[in-house]
Structures are given as C-alpha cells and as structure tokens.
Amino acid sequence: MLRGGKTGPHRDGWGVGFYENKACRIFHDPNPSAKSPIAQLIREYPIKSKIVISHIRQATHGRVCLENTHPFRRELWGREWTFAHNGKLHGIKKRKLIHYRPVGTTDSEHAFCWIMDQMRLRHPNKTPRPQNIHKDLKELVHDVGEHGVCNVLISDSLSLYAHCSTKLAWITRRAPFGTASLVDDELEVDFCKETTPKDVVTVLATRPLTSDEHWNIMKKGEFMVLKDGLTRHP
C-alpha cells in the first residue's frame, strides 16, 4: 500500500473489497493509503477471502471524495458486483443510463452503471448461466473500451473478470510457495506463511508487483475470467 502516495503517484484515495460469500466488505479511504489508519487496520487484521479487488486512485475525472473512490458496487440478480477501473474514458457520460445511476462524478462509475444496465437488459428476469455472463461482460467491457483506456477488474462474487486495454499483468502461485521481493519496497514476502498447501492464488495488477517472479503480461483487448484462483479464458 506504499504505492498510494509514498512510492507511487496514486495519492487520491484507495479502496479494497473482500468477498465473503455473496457480499463484499469494502474499505474506502479518500486519503492516501500510505498514511491511512484504515490501511493499518487491514495490515494488522488480515481478512480471508476468495476474491479481493483493490484500487489506488490517481484522480482524472471527479474530485477526491468518498463517492468517487473505487471499487464501486451495485446489486444485480441478488449478487453484489464490484468494479475497479484504471484509465480515462472520454465521452462515456453521453451513454444513457436506465436502472443504475452514478452516486459520484467519475467516468469509471458511469461506465460501470452502463455495463450493469446492459447486463440487466439482456437478462431482465433470470440470472444467466456463467458462460453467458462471461460472454456478455467481454462484449460490454470491450465496447466501453472504445472511449479510451479501460483496464478493469469486475466481480460478481463468483468470478473475477479482467479486461486489459493497455496494461494488466498476472501470476498464479501454488504450493510449494516461496518468497518474492516487492518492487516498491525493500520487503520480501514469504507466501508460505500466508497460505495452505492446497491454496491456488492468482494476482492481477496493472504492473508486476514483484521483481523476482515471472508475471504474464496480458495483451491489449484480452479478457480473462478467474474462478477459485485459476484463470479461465472464456
């Protein structure tokens, strides 16, 4: 979390959501994460979760305040959906919204509301099958990407969806877990201490977070689905 205002330029707030079943526990802070008491709480009180979605903001559209802090959330089909975006989406606010309206003023939340609207229009009554969710989301995020840079992470509590517009990297770790050196900090993380031998953990980020591991770089326009720690290309 040092990237938020200490070793990185993203000093305009941050947020992290931890899924527990169908609901997501989100901590938001419009203050830089490097000196946040909420970040301190999370460091000292680690919450176990199968899907974690996090974002450190460098404000482009919209002032620095709680309602403009990612990840955003909305309920659809009785599931809590979350959305985090890196990039700028020019003219996205011209897209008309129906069911979902932004609470804040960011281009990102408008894009999320539009995607949720379209998902609801395509499946107004019944929750669609996972394959259809993957297919629709892929199309919709690609469509939104026409407005500019659209690196996004989305979750519906069951899977994590990622779309790479300009930069996203990922790595899957599994037993035997080793150690790795963080890029931003003179710190080595021992994954053995944080995991059990059965765990499979995939991490996605806008750039590799460790210097001594092999990260996979996503291609422009690539869409990815993650479930139970494993990647599944739709």
Added chain:
Amino acid sequence: MLRGGKTGPHRDGWGVGFYENKACRIFHDPNPSAKSPIAQLIREYPIKSKIVISHIRQATHGRVCLENTHPFRRELWGREWTFAHNGKLHGIKKRKLIHYRPVGTTDSEHAFCWIMDQMRLRHPNKTPRPQNIHKDLKELVHDVGEHGVCNVLISDSLSLYAHCSTKLAWITRRAPFGTASLVDDELEVDFCKETTPKDVVTVLATRPLTSDEHWNIMKKGEFMVLKDGLTRHP
C-alpha cells in the same frame, strides 16, 4: 458498543454507516461489537458525519454472516440509501420484488428491497421532491409494518427517516452541551468535547441510551423525518 455481546443480547454482528455527501461509508462486522477490532478502529478514529445509521443484530431470520448484517444499502436516483431494521416481519418474503433483490436471506433486506422497488415504481424517471419522498416512505414503511414489528431507520443521504412500530426514542442536544451517563456502562460522556456550539444533534435509538436526560418516546405508527439534526414531522 458494549451492547453488542457484553451488556446487551445482540451478539450476532453489527454495522454502522457514516454518510459523507451522497455516499455512505459502512463498517460491517458479523462478530459481536464488544470485541471487534473494527469497533476499536471506529472508537479511536472518529469520522465526522451529518447522518450516522447503526445497528446491532440479534438474529431472528437468516444466519450470522456479512450479507445478513445491517445496515443494508442500495442506490436509487444516484443516491446511496441505507436501511436498518429492528423486529420480525412474518411473510414479507411473499411480496414480489422487481428491480432490487436481496443478497442475504433476512426478512429485513427483503422489506428494504420492496420499499426501494415501490419508490422506483412511483417515480421511475425523475427524483421526486423531498415532501413526496417523505409521504411515500411513510406509506410504504407503514404497509410493511403489517407483517409484524417494524422499527426502522432509513436514509437517502439527505434526511434520516424513522418509523416506530413498538419502540424508538429520540433526543435533540444543542449548545450548551453537558454530560450524560450511559445506561449500559459506567461511563459519562462529555458532549462538549465532541461538538461545536453551532451543532445540533438528534439521536434515535430503540431505547434511551442515557439515564440522566429526557428522551422522547415515539408512538406506535409514528413516522419522523430528521434533517440537519432537527426533527420534522412530515
């Protein structure tokens, strides 16, 4: 917060939401508040807010987990709405839902989704005037109350709405602020330390929280609107 599992029977999780402009920062914890590290954070790091909505749960419907923890939230007309309920609502789940679906399994969240649905049906396009929101909410909450006990707090970020079915008490404090003794704990609170002379603070709770102040007891079926710390009967 000692009521949550130490001096009170409500040991099945708790939640508190602090509005900042149109968004609400909610802390949820399915663990008893008396021994929660999140409660500790809030005690040590007080957040200034014009509307705070809080709930300590004694589970009646639905297991103890994050998605069943009050206050619940939904977006309507670009505002974040929150809802906390005390009581049981028998048969409420038979009411059909359209736009909003529960993430958890409580009767309370189902009632909230139904109320949000009806508000949206009555005003599908434009945000109604405050007087109309008050009038509609009063009718809808009263209607839900036919299913049983329905002491509720609702907020749309601008006002706080309260409906008393069996028990709700309130008090308005303003300068000069004095001290008061908490019912649950051998503790005296000095409100001078927490306020400025211009502040007006109204507190609503299912029962008086202090022993040496005069609390107003709401009548059965009474509905109340609070804005900027003052009560306004609709």
